[in-house]
Amino acid sequence: MLNLMIKRFWMLMVAVVCLPGLSSGQDDPVLFTIDGKPVHQSEFVYIYSKTNGKNADFSETSLEEYLDLYVKFKLKVAKAREMQLDTIPELMNELNGYRRQLADSYLIDKEVTEKLIKDAYERSKQDVDISHILVSVKPEATPEEVAAAKGKLERAMKRIQEGEDFEIVARSVSDDQSAKNNGGRIGYVSVLFPNGFYELEKAAYEVPVGKLSGPIRTDAGFHALLVHDRRPARGEVEAAHILLRTDVDEEERMVKARIDSAYQALEAGADFDAMAKAISEDSRTASNGGYIGFFGINRFSKDFEEAAFGLKEEGSYSKPVKTSVGWHILKLISRRAIQPYNIERGRLENEIKKDNRFEQAKAAMVAQIKEDAGLKEYPEALSNFTETLTDTFLTFRWRAPETPSDALLFQYGPDFQVTVGDFADYLERASRERIRMGRGKDVASAVNTLYGQYLDESAMRYEEKQLEAKYPDFKALMREYEEGILLFEATKRLVWDKASQDTVGLEKFYEKVKGQYRYGNRAETSIYRVSNELKDQMEDVRAFIANNEPEAVLEKYNGPDATFPLITHESKNLDKTLYPEFKSMEWKKGAMSQSEPNPQAQKFKIVKIEALLEPRTKTLDEARGYVVADYQDYLEEQWVEELRETYEVDINRKVFKKLIKE
Structure with missing residues (x-):
């Protein structure tokens, strides 16, 4: 159990510390070789930087120390390969287990998450001014109802294309209730659009300004979109305000007179915070000097927003501004522009993973894998298998046939073939899904649904097999995992086990150094x-x-x-x-x-x-824990010295010198 815990920790350190950045060709020279096997500059630089973090100053002393450590690491790996530890089935199965754990999340991160985050970040640099017309579609709509909604929107778009004003059509057609007042004009918006509106967001940032686009399908229904303008993103402002409401039993002119009087007092030098506490009628902010906090576009009314973003200098305040709730005077505290990608990334990732765009992008990735891999299906084999099933299939009693069928069900290229027998094994394991489907589906429908899921899972498995070829950094990561496993096993055999089992050697070592215990x-x-x-x-x-x-x-x-x-x-x-x-x-x-x-x-x-x-x-028994630990260190030092004599290490000093930063 202890060895297992140590190994898991060891492998975690390999994953965190030893994932190399990659480069190739002439810009990535060899830093050193172990018996002729190269270690490139990029690998060393990444590991050095990752391990040392903020202390990676690239000083000569620091680089020399880490180079010595990394050479020792590679010497031990060379010894492990000489011991043919890389042929032991148990260790290779362990490596395959690590690979399976990494591959799925790696593929999703590379092909889905990272792309969505980068797209969202690039879009966040712009605000888009849009109008839309919505013809709603209920989630439970029939195909006929969906087609009718789409046709209704297409007819509305044709009216606009033939010259009718967008706002007039929006007021008469759109199911967005706000269109009755704004003619479909949403105004400036930015990412991320609400959950379920990803397709509208993509169109808003991709469709040329002034061009009518649609029908665009979202969770709400079908949209026609018109992009009026795009501008650099305003970011956020941090602001405070003084509010005098007009929804109380007081004439409008009296409220206006009071806000003008407050503005004049500010002009004369009155303190904004003190005045907000004294007269502001916003109960949520008054006690805190009118502090609102940070906000971006499209959160408050247009007049309020324009006044806030129109303030240029921190500490300045606006003239009285009228909104639907009353009169405001706004004070600018600070501005916050779009932050660098490394800062925004975490926030965007959290939001994106809650959004259904994530599942949409994953589905699109799977579809692309199938297309690129040349998926070939054999529907007759599926049909023949389905005909053998009875209603028992939808219960926990069903089992896959004892003699599995080798009939080909589908394949990706010549080397990734899936049989009916493979599918039957999957169906037996998916007992919960089968039983759940028994409540509302017949056998054939259930099989088709599960076949679709299995096909998608198989596409992911196929693509995971291609990771080393498609992604050099994944190949390098797996190399580091393999070397970590080999190093652990070699160290265990030649150092740790020997230190705890070599009684005679331990006693001799104790006699030499016992004065320190x-x-x-x-x-x-x-x-x-x-x-x-x-x-x-x-x-x-x-x-x-x-x-x-x-x-x-x-x-x-x-x-x-x-x-x-x-x-x-x-x-x-x-x-x-x-x-x-x-x-x-x-x-x-x-x-x-x-x-x-x-x-x-x-x-x-x-x-x-x-x-x-x-x-x-101390006697040996009294100091045994310390003696064994020191004996391990001694054995490892001796081992490294033997390795240096056994394997030729050639360090390219010219390459090393170029890494030094004075």
Whole structure:
């Protein structure tokens, strides 16, 4: 179990530390070779940077130290290969297990997540001014209803293309209720669009300005889109405001007079925060000086937004601005532009993974894999298999045929073939899915649904087999995992196991260095833990402990009438420099610590020195843990020296010198 835990930690370190950045060709020279096998500059630079983090200063001293470590690593791997550890089935199965764990998430991250994040970040650099017309479609709509909705939108678009005004058509056709007032004009928006509107977002950023586009399908229905403008993103402003409402029993002109008076007072030097606390009628912000916080476009009304983003200097404030709720004076606190990608990435990733665009992109990736791989299906084989099934298929009792069919079901290229027998095994494992489908589907429909899922999963498995060929960084990662496994096994056999099993060698090593394993000044002590019930008798308890042996103490306070022990005792030999109680005690026989309470345990602890022990060398048994650890280090040093004599190491000093930054 311990070895397994160590190995998992070891492999985690390989994954974190040893994933190399890649380059190739003339710009990636060889830094060193081990018996002629090259290690390139890019691999070393990435590992050095990753391991040292902020301390990766590329100084000559730092680089030399890490180069020595990495050469040792590669020497040990060379020895592991010479031992043919890379042919042991158990180790290779372990490597394949790591690969399976990595491959699926790696493929999704590369082909889906990273692309969506980068697309969203690039779009976030612009705000888009759009109008739309929506013809809604209910989630449970029939194909006929979907077709009717699409036709309705197409007829509306034709009216616009023939010259009718977009706003007029939007007011008469759009199911977006706001179109009655705004003629379909949404105004400036930015990513991310609401969940379910990814296709509309893509069109908003891709369709040429002024061109009518559609029908665009979203979760709400079909849209016609018109892009009016794109501008550099405004980002966010941090602002405060003073609000005087017009929805109270007060004439409009009186509210306007009050806000003008407030503005004049600010012009004369009045403090904005103090005035907001005194007169603002926004109960959520007034007590905090009118502070709203950061906000971007399209969150508040257009007039409010324009006033806020129109302020140029931090600390400046606007003239009175009218909105539907009243009159405002806004103060600009700060601006925040779109942040660099490495800062925005985490936020975008969290939002994207909650959005159904993620599943859409994953489905599109699977479809592309099928197309690129030349998927070939054999529907007759599926049909023949389905005909053999009865209603039992939709219950937990169904089992795959004992003699699996080798009829070809589908294939990706000549080398990735899936049989009906493979599919049957999958169906047996998918018992929950089969049983769930039994509530609303017949056997043929259930099989077709599960076949589609299996086909998608197989596409992912096929693509995962191509990862090394398509992605050099994944190939390098798997190389590092393999080297990590080999290094662990070689070190275990030649160092760790030897250190713990070589009794004679351990004893000889101990005799050479035993002087470094010593006890310092120690004391033989009695440690008493006294129940809280005796706290009022503590002076008597301490006096009795001071003058009696442990047996007498326990007999007095834990008599036959006690329901539970009032005092417990243990003997320990304690090091003077390591035990905190000794700092406040005299170093002599009979000395006692203060009665320190432990509120959680409801007890007091008292330490009494029974005898002083002289410093001495520890025996091998007493120091075994330390001796074994030091013996391992010794064996590893000896091993590395042997490896340096066995394998030729050639370091290209010209390449190394170019890495140094003064």
